[in-house]
Amino acid sequence: MSTPAFERVQMARHPDRPYAMDLFTTLFTEFVEIHGDRRFADDPAMITGFAKLDGQEVKTNREYTAMLHEIETAQNDIRTREDRILEIMMETDELNAAIKKGEGELKTAEKEIAAERAVLDSETAGLQAEIDKTTAERGHLVAEIDRHVLAIFETTAKGRKGVAVAEAKDGLCTICHVRLRPQVFNEVRKNEQIIQCDSCRRILYFAGNSEASAPVSQM
Ligand SMILES: [Zn+2]
Numbered sequence: 320m321s322t323p324a325f326e327r328v329q330m331a332r333h334p335d336r337p338y339a340m341d342l343f344t345t346l347f348t349e350f351v352e353i354h355g356d357r358r359f360a361d362d363p364a365m366i367t368g369f370a371k372l373d374g375q376e377v378k379t380n381r382e383y384t385a386m387l388h389e390i391e392t393a394q395n396d397i398r399t400r401e402d403r404i405l406e407i408m409m410e411t412d413e414l415n416a417a418i419k420k421g422e423g424e425l426k427t428a429e430k431e432i433a434a435e436r437a438v439l440d441s442e443t444a445g446l447q448a449e450i451d452k453t454t455a456e457r458g459h460l461v462a463e464i465d466r467h468v469l470a471i472f473e474t475t476a477k478g479r480k481g482v483a484v485a486e487a488k489d490g491l492c493t494i495c496h497v498r499l500r501p502q503v504f505n506e507v508r509k510n511e512q513i514i515q516c517d518s519c520r521r522i523l524y525f526a527g528n529s530e531a532s533a534p535v536s537q538m
Contacts, residue, residue, distance in 0.1 A: 339366045347372055468513055475520055485521035489528050495519035 330336065343350050347370030354361045369378065372386050461469060476483035485494040487507045492499060497518035499507070507514050507523045514523050 343368075343370065346370075348374065471513060471515070472522065475515070475522065479519065479521060483522055485516055485519065485523055487516075487523040487525050492516040492519060492521065492523060494521060499523070 343366070350368055350370040352366060352368035369376070372383070373390055375386060464472070472483045482494065485492050487493070487499060487504060490498055490501070490504050495516060495518045497516060499516070503514060503517070506512070508525045510525050515521065516523055
């Protein structure tokens with residue numbers, strides 16, 4: 320906003336306006352005034368002297384200009400660095416927020432994993448107890464089985480992925496699906512002796528035919 324001309328004149332002539340010395344003492348340090356000249360006396364309207372600008376001595380106009388330029392460059396540099404510092408501070412804030420969020424998520428994930436682990440540990444313990452019980456039961460059963468039959472069972476189990484017995488139903492081995500000879504199936508139906516499937520060698524047992532199928536004896 321520009322001041323009207325008259326007001327500007329009033330301000331320029333104001334008794335409390337800043338004088339040269341006010342400016343010097345504000346701008347410079349260690350100002351040493353030089354008085355008078357060699358021909359005449361001291362003129363209070365003219366002020367001159369030596370001083371330091373930003374802590375450095377300034378003696379000529381050229382030095383003063385160079386100094387001002389240097390100061391301006393330095394101030395620009397400071398502004399640029401301050402801007403960069405601000406940017407870094409803002410980036411740091413963002414990163415800190417991200418770290419906090421990440422730490423929260425990690426904590427949640429760790430809690431979930433711990434809960435899942437507890438469930439799995441409990442399930443494992445349950446399964447191990449079942450295995451122990453079944454193993455003990457197997458021990459009792461094995462003791463009662465004929466050694467020759469047990470040998471057939473164990474050899475077959477080894478060669479057939481642990482499944483040594485197969486149900487015979489409707490004239491078939493229900494695991495390898497091979498049709499049994501009628502005479503063999505009839506023997507299996509009695510569940511009186513160890514009979515192996517001709518194809519997969521599993522020990523066959525009979526638990527009944529499907530209701531719809533006709534008895535093999537009539538085939
Ligand atoms: Zn079979």
